[in-house]
Amino acid sequence: MHHPPEDTQRTHILDAIQKQKNALAPLRITGSPTEVGQGLVNLAELHGLLEDHAASRQFYEEALEKFQEAKYKPGQAQALMGLGVVKANFEDHRGAIEQIARAAMLFNESKDREGEALARACIGESLRSLGQPEAAEEKYQEALILLRQTRNTERVARLLIDIGDIRMEKGDYEPARKRFLEAVPLLEQGEDPEALALGHLLLGESEGLLGNHEGARPHLLRAVELYQEVHDHAYEARARWDLGLSCYYQQDFAAARKQFETLIPLYGDLGQTGEVAKVQNILAHFTARGV
Template structure:
């Protein structure tokens, strides 16, 4: 999630003021559950501005109101929000503790999307702690639930996450299968960044398996998408990978084109060693008359 631009920030700030006014009335006339829900809404708005300390304060107060009301779905919402805040502050153990309770409450309420999202976030915190096997287990639990609710967008992102974990273990074939499943789902959605990542990861896994003919079209899609998104870090990664696939396929002219295009992208990032490496490769090409 990107930080809001100036216009978005102004809009969210206005929404926060309106929500604060509504909450002031709710505190007088509303039930504990209504006040709790108002506080959750306020916390979420502060979260959109990355004002996480304020979010935490409102989630904690909301949790108290929901407990007074005996409102378990509301408690689950507040605990999930607190978990997100703790994860932001890199208190991943604390985040997992809150989210584990939230997942149980979502389960009791038969809120499968809520439970699935919570389990996926537990996986994120476990991954941040370096516990990749436990993280994959939580991702798999979330994936099963999202399949039940047919939430294809969430399914696709989880498949990318699971595949990425497998890539880190050098388990390229299982990773490739996950990416192969994710990309068609991403094609149905409206998230160009996720789709670009899907093509990049699928192309990389195919390349690592030696399937350079299969890798090339996916890496080309990734290059084109990241160029349109002006994401030069990932565009450079995709161009380097594509250049390698072209080289292994002995399409040296196409490889040269990608390696030449990657130099200014590396240069922009201050990656001098990488620039030198690519220039050395191009010098070898020139020596071979390419």
Template sequence: MHPSEDTERAHLLEALQKQKNTLASLRITGSPTQVGQELVSLAEVHGLLDDHAASRQCYEEALALFKEAGYKPGQAQACFGLGVVKANFEDHRGAVELIAQAAMLFNETKDREGEAMCRACVGESLRALGQPEAAEEKYQEALILYRQTRNTERTARLLLDIGDIRMEKAEYEPARKRFLEAIPMLEKGEDPEALALGHLLLGESEGLLGQHEAARTHLLRAVELYQELHDHVYEARARWDLSLSCFYTQDLAAAREQLEAVLPLYEEQGRADEVAKVRNILAHFAARGS
């Protein structure tokens, strides 16, 4: 485990103990709603620690208390949490059922952000179930709500998801439009991973449309961002794509530079087939004196 991950886990365990202490006193003095809210907070910390079984227990108890109190916002939170737990256990059908229930409760309590989050998560589970059209429909519903609440970060993320579905269907121009719309929002936000992914996907869509100069600009930006994030898997993907765009624009020196940079990344990841492919291309370049 990385030292920073160790520190983060220690903070989470400390937070978990504090939540348990608070919950213990609230069970004596608090109302069902207060105890339920503390259980939801405890469930979220368990989730961050990947203890999904403990998380589920807390959400189930919270849901029973919120129902007893007739508190719909809490019921919505607990249903959503239980749905996320099911998704973490790869039970996506169960997740869809619970999160759809949460969406209705958020709708009844006029919580558009909560409803949007639910619709987006239903979309994720539908996509995991191999239903991209149904997933895109849910993403579009969430997108409308996020636009209404002016949540640009979530709007941008959904645009990337919708564009990615279009890429899978080989609808590169509609995908490109979604990515183009998302990137200015991401540039103003504070999510470097989403920004890197946006530039990567836009670069790939430009390349697939034969617009290799435009692709190079975005793929180079993706490479820089993934380097900063120390994400070698996605950095390798971006460098490979960039090498292709450089090749198609007849900039063979730049193509070779990217291939030489991607080679140790593939080696580090143990991707023997890709290593062999890159070595062959570099040998071909050397033979041609490129």
């Protein structure tokens, strides 16, 4: 999930952009094309953090020219990758795939497994946005094979979640569950509470869809706690709804009621009046049955 930067963060990024521009000015005169290219890539990435994609594109294009002039393949791969991501941000996914495929080839020639894996995963993202889940999964699998050869367990875990998510959409809950089951312990070692929360949520959902409500509950409960910590009300609500259903299917009506009651203010904050009404209906049902 990508959030626009907070105000203080924004100030830091603007400050970093200014410093980078100041450093780049003399470098343009004295530095090699590769050094200038690298400085431009840094500048492009900083603008990307501000979601100023037009400025980002401009600096990536300039960097690509410098790297081509220097015949420096790793830099060309980096700049093409950046340009592809910019295109994806502008919803031009076909254009993104074209640029990133060129980057993947150059990463491969430069023996940069992590770069190539990331490129293949990004192509998967764009294919998914174009409504081609099978082709996307193929790219994620290619990226996964490459990433398993590196030490980047967090990226491996994210790919497993993406692959599992595609499986869930297809209704293949058991293969999806296996992916999430492998991802969660890897995410437990990492530093990203949102990714970990999503892992537990999806694992809980897949267990529930397979009818294993007892197995689903601890994961959904962990997801609820993590989403509370990161103040993500929308996903906390989704996790609580699933948890409430799992409790209900296990006939633990007191626990189910507790989750559904907590949902009402959450949905209220999110302005989802239809969902509030739905939950009130369920609670009225509980009351009528004396549970």
